[in-house]
Amino acid sequence: MQVGIIGGGQLAMMLCEAAKNLNIKTIVLDPNPKCSASFVCDRLITARYDSLKDLDKLASLCNVVTYEFENVDIAGIEKINHKYQNVVQTTLPLKMSNDRLIEKDMARESGFNPVQYAKVDSISDVALFVSNNDFPVVIKSRRFGYDGKGQIVIRCVEEIDNPKVQALISNGAICEKLIDLDYETSVIAVRNKESECKFIPSTFNTHKNNILDTTITIDRQLDKRIIELVTEYLNYHNLIGIITVEVFVDKGGNIYFNEMAPRPHNSGHYSIEGCNHSQFEMHIRCICGLELPDVKLLDQTMMVNILGQDYEHAKDYFTANPHPNLYFHDYYKQEPLVNRKMAHVTAVGHVAIEVLKRYQLIRR
Numbered sequence: 001m002q003v004g005i006i007g008g009g010q011l012a013m014m015l016c017e018a019a020k021n022l023n024i025k026t027i028v029l030d031p032n033p034k035c036s037a038s039f040v041c042d043r044l045i046t047a048r049y050d051s052l053k054d055l056d057k058l059a060s061l062c063n064v065v066t067y068e069f070e071n072v073d074i075a076g077i078e079k080i081n082h083k084y085q086n087v088v089q090t091t092l093p094l095k096m097s098n099d100r101l102i103e104k105d106m107a108r109e110s111g112f113n114p115v116q117y118a119k120v121d122s123i124s125d126v127a128l129f130v131s132n133n134d135f136p137v138v139i140k141s142r143r144f145g146y147d148g149k150g151q152i153v154i155r156c157v158e159e160i161d162n163p164k165v166q167a168l169i170s171n172g173a174i175c176e177k178l179i180d181l182d183y184e185t186s187v188i189a190v191r192n193k194e195s196e197c198k199f200i201p202s203t204f205n206t207h208k209n210n211i212l213d214t215t216i217t218i219d220r221q222l223d224k225r226i227i228e229l230v231t232e233y234l235n236y237h238n239l240i241g242i243i244t245v246e247v248f249v250d251k252g253g254n255i256y257f258n259e260m261a262p263r264p265h266n267s268g269h270y271s272i273e274g275c276n277h278s279q280f281e282m283h284i285r286c287i288c289g290l291e292l293p294d295v296k297l298l299d300q301t302m303m304v305n306i307l308g309q310d311y312e313h314a315k316d317y318f319t320a321n322p323h324p325n326l327y328f329h330d331y332y333k334q335e336p337l338v339n340r341k342m343a344h345v346t347a348v349g350h351v352a353i354e355v356l357k358r359y360q361l362i363r364r
């Protein structure tokens with residue numbers, strides 16, 4: 001069995017590690033010969049993501065092809081799937097996740113309602129939305145937004161008509177009601193061709209500068225209604241493979257769809273050591289047609305991301321403070337740029353969690 005992965009970042013790296021444990025070989029396609037996955041995959045094809053020749057080569061060599069991020073070449077993937085029929089997930093989840101408007105329309109179609117939103121093409125569209133829904137609202141670009149980028153919050157009339165809002169709208173945007181969140185959670189699910197669906201136990205997530213910083217496992221079951229809504233959504237659109245759904249819950253207990261990603265999620269990295277089967281293993285199992293076992297939490301778990309600015313210090317700290325239940329995952333990236341995800345640390349069990357919390361306190 002041979003799995004091809006488009007993209008060679010840390011998600012691909014951890015997919016390769018999971019595949020190795022299942023005795024499955026991996027071929028990764030990435031333009032960077034020293035990408036994270038290059039250190040663990042069985043073979044690397046160094047090429048641009050949109051090189052049709054190389055996508056074809058990848059697909060011809062593999063039983064199954066998957067992708068580790070959303071901004072891949074959808075047309076190219078469609079061509080190889082047409083020829084080799086081995087992109088089990090198809091390109092549907094990519095098309096959904098690449099455009100906030102399509103993403104939210106399709107969630108609503110399945111019965112999973114997002115917070116009130118509308119497509120906005122002009123300042124007067126925003127004004128109309130506000131007159132129907134009141135302040136505050138948030139304008140979000142339809143494409144290429146991540147970590148809170150491409151968003152502007154509007155709290156009063158004076159803030160509507162300004163050049164930044166104009167610029168955002170001119171590239172395609174939606175306007176959304178800004179709600180008072182009780183909590184937000186990301187639900188990671190894996191669904192196979194037989195419509196079997198398994199969930200990775202959820203976490204509480206905290207962000208710093210809109211970038212995920214810490215996840216901690218929740219010691220109770222996630223709201224049953226959330227699981228039902230996500231399951232209906234996956235079934236309705238027949239989504240296959242790993243899908244992460246971000247969910248908002250407001251102070252009144254209302255549950256809303258926010259966005260989805262057809263790939264392993266940073267909030268599920270803890271599952272490598274924290275669960276009996278990781279999110280990476282489950283995705284590989286799913287696309288390779290292997291059995292999908294139940295995923296169970298082994299112990300209370302905490303994960304902290306290590307960004308470029310903290311990387312050297314973190315390596316020193318965890319070398320000096322080792323613990324058998326503390327796991328440092330280095331992504332072997334060349335340059336520790338500010339805010340670049342360089343590594344993560346997982347602590348399993350309360351003793352290791354205390355060591356990790358101490359690191360957070362002294363982190364510079």
Ligand code: ADP
Nearest residue numbers: 115145146147148149176177178179181258259
């Ligand atoms: P991104 O693609 O950048 O993750 P999101 O739509 O998930 O974009 O927004 C980033 C964060 O902003 C969310 O995780 C949430 O904390 C906050 N946020 C976004 N939309 C809303 C909203 N409608 N109401 C309240 N908070 C929101």
Ligand code: MG
Nearest residue numbers: 147246258259
């Ligand atoms: Mg988000």
